[in-house]
Amino acid sequence: MNTLSTEQDDVHGELMEISLGPHHPSTHGVFRMNITLDGEIVVKLKPVFGYLHRNHEKIAEGNTYLAAIPYTDRLDYLCSLTNNWAYVHAVETLAAIAVPERAECLRIILGELARIANHACLVGFLLNDLGTSFTPLLYSLRERERMLDLIEELTGSRMMCNFFRFGGLRSDIPEDWLQRLRTYLEGPFARFLDEQDALLSGNEILLARTQGVGILPPALAVQAGITGPMLRASGVPYDIRKVDQYSLYKRFEYKVPIGAHGDTYDRYMMRMLEMRESVKIIQQAMDALKNAQGSHIDPKARNQGLRPKAGEAYARMESPKGELGFHLVSDGSAKPYRFRIRPPSLINLTALEDICLGQTLADTVVILGSVDIVLGEVDR
């Protein structure tokens, strides 16, 4: 932290402007906050991003439709499977490609697994921001490690999965892999969730630091276009899995957790509860797999040399962080004419100043953690 400038103000005395980041352990990647402080209270906060800009959209516009899939892994690298899914979903909408039932079930399993891995990681990092130095983070990472091992075995890579294809998945999922995932989720992972709740959800220090901190009012959340667990923590029941009913989500029974206060604690609890619901969805999808028709990919679907008819499509999905949408415009050639991403991380960040005003500097770090951003997606 370095002091940039000081201003004189009659009422508050001297304000101090500090620059937190871009290289700061609490800013989750290369993100910078220019904060103006009155004593320890935040009076102004300006998020600065763009340090990780990699020109994703333009690269995708210069490549074939298939070649854009591995780049989507690198958006929100904590849950590349849902990014893959959102993109292929958009291309399938654009080119009217059908997806077999079995592929849909497998996609849901993978998508929810990505959600669990993302939330497990987030919960750990959030607690780390609170100063519970490392213990809960390592518990979380230990569990994520197991999930990544499974994902690696299946897709060949821990984070850059590149596993979804237009019309299905790159390869089928072997029965024993599914069985191992199930054993893991019902055994060690269920124990992790219970332990995490016992360890921290009722911890007095955690409650004191997060309850009533960084309140996001529902009206503001809706106006700012906030989506995902952050919106639901403010009490707005909006989950695209329920609203759009894409894929086979309408077949499965699960609850969408809703918060009441919109504070940091609710945002933390949203993730804890969603992980339990995702486990339920995975179990149901595995059962549904037994009677599912078709194979892991539609054999008629073209992946190489795909040339969708001229037109445009916007498709969205409930990614772990919120509404992840892809807007594609095709001019009939093998490359997208326009490739646009609606990143939940970036749009959820827009409310950061509003929820940090009046809080202390130490709390902004925790609030930022509870927003759950990945800079790969914010900057693209």
Place this chain on the structure above:
Amino acid sequence: MLGAGIIKGLRITARNLIGSYHDPNRLTTQQYPEEPARLPANYRNFPFLVLDAPSPDEEGTLRCIACKMCERECPPQCIRIEAARDENGKLQRRPKIFEIDISICMGCGICVEVCPEYSIEMDHHFEVVETERHQSLLLNLQRLSKPNAYFHQINPNKATASDKAIAEKKQKAAERFATTKAHTPKDSK
């Protein structure tokens, strides 16, 4: 009671600490440089080209027919292929130049997927250290080629499946060749 949550939490940390001495579920650290990394068969890193060797001690021939499919589909465009030509300048079905710049390659495996000849596959070799970053990271034909036996070693299931698919393809081609021959009158060309 104030502090009950903290005491409850401490019980969990204690259980994890003690468990880490006997419960494999609580101890996941791999002693990597001392113990070799455990890689699943599907693991992918950088591509290599498969050499079909008739016997283990022979050089072997490349499966690649220089169709340039992988070059066209590679997302970051890090493959460069030039087909060989015979003395009359006629294009041959084998590459003269095949280069992959692994400082650009992102290990996506799309080249493997699009290759019609099962020629390019993903390697497991990840400990790549060079002291210079241009020429040494540009793999040429010689450094890319690895025997089929090596492929069998790193990913036995896929290697066997590829061998089988190639055998079937050859047989079908032979059958088609036989039938077209039978239908072609001998005097016509």
